Amino acid sequence: MKPRKTAEVKIMRPRAEVSIAPHIREILKILGENPNRDGLRETPERVDKALRFLTSGYDADPRKIVNGALFEVKYDEMVVVRDIEFFSMCEHHMLPFYGKMHVAYLPHSKVIGLSKIPRLVDAFARRLQIQERLTQEVAQTIQEIIEPAGVGVICEARHFCMMMRGVEKQHSGAMTSAMLGAFRDRKDTRDEFLALVTRS
Ligand SMILES: [Zn+2]
Numbered sequence: 001m002k003p004r005k006t007a008e009v010k011i012m013r014p015r016a017e018v019s020i021a022p023h024i025r026e027i028l029k030i031l032g033e034n035p036n037r038d039g040l041r042e043t044p045e046r047v048d049k050a051l052r053f054l055t056s057g058y059d060a061d062p063r064k065i066v067n068g069a070l071f072e073v074k075y076d077e078m079v080v081v082r083d084i085e086f087f088s089m090c091e092h093h094m095l096p097f098y099g100k101m102h103v104a105y106l107p108h109s110k111v112i113g114l115s116k117i118p119r120l121v122d123a124f125a126r127r128l129q130i131q132e133r134l135t136q137e138v139a140q141t142i143q144e145i146i147e148p149a150g151v152g153v154i155c156e157a158r159h160f161c162m163m164m165r166g167v168e169k170q171h172s173g174a175m176t177s178a179m180l181g182a183f184r185d186r187k188d189t190r191d192e193f194l195a196l197v198t199r200s
Pocket of ligand 1: 162
């Protein structure tokens with residue numbers, strides 16, 4: 001698959017001037033609730049705030065996140081950041097999915113400040129997502145910004161839409177991966193990555 005350019009990721013800024021709260025109030029009524037009772041009176045505003053935070057990734061610009069943290073180095077060994085916690089929302093049910101992401105790259109001439117990688121993960125996780133695309137977007141963004149010899153991303157997640165409804169499987173997780181460049185072409189690179197992230 002041809003890597004997509006980050007620029008093509010459509011940025012849909014949530015419209016700050018439009019309140020989500022009245023719509024939540026309507027949903028509460030449709031669900032048979034009384035939105036005026038004590039416990040629910042402030043709920044629409046709280047949901048509004050929560051949804052804006054959970055989708056704040058639409059406002060994030062990956063290049064700005066990385067700004068100033070890209071360094072030229074002579075280092076060509078694998079860089080791995082493992083067990084990056086993330087929380088996202090599935091675009092099919094708007095229910096959370098969450099888990100861990102392991103990100104690795106093989107530097108060519110540039111490395112990125114390590115703390116920037118979890119921030120990149122958040123930028124894409126805080127949108128309506130599917131796990132497959134989240135995994136790809138993290139990999140492709142790192143490929144474009146750092147221009148390494150390769151990128152590997154493995155994502156393990158549990159989906160509330162599977163756990164609470166539908167198949168109601170509480171213990172099943174989903175795994176996705178994206179391997180670019182050397183991680184796709186070279187088995188030894190891929191194996192080294194897998195060994196580093198599965199080691200306890
Ligand atoms: Zn879902």
